[in-house]
Amino acid sequence: MKQQNLLPLSVQETIEQRRAARSFENKSIPPETLNQILSLGLQSPSGFNLQPWRFIVVKEQENKEKLKACAFNQKQVSEAAVVIICCGDRGVSKPEYIESVIQLGKDNGAVNDVYAEHIRTSVPKLFENQPCFESIEAWTNRQTMLAVAYIMMVAQSLGVDSCPMEGFSATQVKEAFNIPAEVDVCCLLTLGYAAEPFKKYGGRFGIEQVCYGESYGEQFEV
Ligand SMILES: Cc1cc2nc3c(=O)[nH]c(=O)nc-3n(C[C@H](O)[C@H](O)[C@H](O)COP(=O)(O)O)c2cc1C
Structure with a gap:
């Protein structure tokens, strides 16, 4: 991985300083x-x-205005320096895509031939049988939202505020931004300076209140 500048804030400072920004300064992100x-x-x-x-x-700006209209006119969409339409692609179980993931792993020395075969057989089965998710949309959301959290945290650590947003019409966003049918819109993420x-x-x-020990509903002790 290319060496980047170290992030200025610690994980704890980042978590403590982040708030969902509802309004942004008119200032671009370098x-x-x-x-x-x-x-x-x-x-x-x-997963895999x-x-x-x-x-x-x-x-x-023109596209942000278009997006705002799909997001119940929430003003942070047009005020933010950048808005990311965060999508999840349901097409990743296709053989050619799986091969690209295997190649990436091989290039990085993380995938050998045995593991490559495991990926080739397991991923199509996972999508066919769906043992651990209700729908493929649930799966794309699960994966994508984790990446959204990463993006939010890195942004905050660099002093860039954000707001994750579920208040939008996915149908309208898909139509307005040429998003293919097999791609889900998981959330919008505004970025800028609050x-x-x-x-x-x-x-x-x-x-x-929210952690249980060993079994659901059982008291947890640290
Ligand atoms: C998945 C998700 C969807 C959200 N959707 C919206 C939204 O559409 N509009 C909005 O103003 N805030 C939205 N929020 C921000 C939440 O309201 C906010 O995170 C929550 O009130 C807690 O506040 P905090 O993030 O400042 O600690 C969303 C947050 C999440 C995680």
């Missing part, structure tokens, strides 16, 4: 910062390393 956000964000893990995420990076009024921290449920 290209090298955007490049670092995307390239580090793309290091996110995925299939990396089904696809990101449409929208910077032109403007006042800043969103207040809404709190989080604690370990005792």
Whole structure:
């Protein structure tokens, strides 16, 4: 992986400072910062390393306005410096795509012939039988949203605020941005520099409320 500048904030500082930005300053993101956000964000893990995420990076004002109209006119969409349409491609179980993942793994010394064969046989079965997801859309969402979280965290660490958004019509976004039928729109992610009024921290449920020990509903002790 190409050496990049170290991120200025620690993981803890990044987590503590991030808030969903509802308003942005009229200020662009330097290209090298955007490049670092995307390239580090793309290091996110995925099942079989299939990396089904696809990101449409929208910077032109005209296109942001178009996107805002698909997102119930939420103003942060047109104010943000960049809006990423975060998609998941259901076509990643196709043989030629699987071969590209295998080749990537081989180029990086991580995949040998035995593992390559395992990927070749297991991925089509996974998509056919779907033992661990309700639908392939659920699968693409699972993988893509993790990458979105990575992108959000890298951005915050570089001082770039964000807002993940589910408030949009996927049908409208797909039509307006030429997104193929087999590609799902998982969320929109606005990026930029937050403007006042800043969103207040809404709190989080604690370990005792959301973590169980060993079995669902059982009390967890650290
Ligand atoms: C999947 C997802 C979808 C969201 N959709 C929207 C949205 O459409 N519009 C919006 O203003 N905020 C949206 N948010 C932001 C949440 O409201 C926000 O993360 C939550 O209130 C917690 O606040 P915080 O992120 O500032 O801690 C979304 C967050 C997530 C994770």
